[in-house]
Structures are given as C-alpha cells and as structure tokens.
Amino acid sequence: MGLRLRVPCWATAGGAVTLNGRPLESFASPSSYLVLNRNWRDGDVVEMTLPIRLHVCPMPDDASLQALMYGPLVLAGRLGREGLTPEILRAEPTKVREIPRYRSNPVPAPEFEVKSADPESWIRPVASRTLEFESFGQARNVTLVPLYKILDERYAVYWRVKQARS
Numbered sequence: 001m002g003l004r005l006r007v008p009c010w011a012t013a014g015g016a017v018t019l020n021g022r023p024l025e026s027f028a029s030p031s032s033y034l035v036l037n038r039n040w041r042d043g044d045v046v047e048m049t050l051p052i053r054l055h056v057c058p059m060p061d062d063a064s065l066q067a068l069m070y071g072p073l074v075l076a077g078r079l080g081r082e083g084l085t086p087e088i089l090r091a092e093p094t095k096v097r098e099i100p101r102y103r104s105n106p107v108p109a110p111e112f113e114v115k116s117a118d119p120e121s122w123i124r125p126v127a128s129r130t131l132e133f134e135s136f137g138q139a140r141n142v143t144l145v146p147l148y149k150i151l152d153e154r155y156a157v158y159w160r161v162k163q164a165r166s
Contacts, residue, residue: 079154109156
C-alpha cells in the first residue's frame, strides 16, 4: 500500500521522515506528496518533521499586499484597543437578516518598507514569547501573533510591503 504524506506549500526549508525510527533519504517538494510504498506491518511508525519559518503570502492581483505567515499560521498585527468600548466591539443588527453595522471607523495599518523580500530581514521572534513576532526598522513597528489569539482589539492581516530605495 502507498501512504501519501502531504508536504505543504510553506515547507520550503525541506523536512525529514523516519520510518520505525530510521531516517528516509527521500523527501518531496512543497505542495506535493511523499509516497511511501511498502508492505506495512502492525506497529510501523512514520514521523514527519517540517521546519516552520516566516513567509509571505501575497494577494494574487497585487504582490505588494501581503499576509505574513509562520508555517501554516496567519499572523495578525496588533493595532491597539484605544477607544474601543463594548458598544463598539459588538455588531448591531439593523434588521432581521441584514448585515450587522459596526460603529467604529477602521484604523489604518502601517506599511512596511523593506530592503529584502525575506520577511526574516524585517520581522523577528520576540524573546521568551511563544508565537509572538515584531517588526523592526519600520516607521511604525507592530507586534504580530497568530490570528486566533486576537480578540476585542484592532488588527490587520494584510500589509502594504514596499521595497526600500537604496
């Protein structure tokens, strides 16, 4: 039987697979499958390791508008809670089956001016804080965390990223 292991698109740094504790020499490219064909026995153990790293996901129609990701996690930039009240935070239905109306204006997200397309040249992990990152060298730096950690605060997921002029 062939066992197909999905190698996600973000696994650009490669990975490793072991079978019953022994490393396999082959691996697959991102967005493909590693196929293990063999006669399987009860107790066989397959382990796959995928190194996670920062990467960008640009919009298809505008490469300068990018989401920042850490492996499969979408990172959201914290834009603050200033002026937010319970009345502003919760949508107010206007009529049955209508889209709720929010009572606050959006806060503009800062733009990033970068010297390199590699996000590790302008985003770094925050020491001793798991899954927390920060931009550096920007006109306005932001803290980035996985989107699922954001609640009751302003945030941005897509950022305008411009190449700095030399």
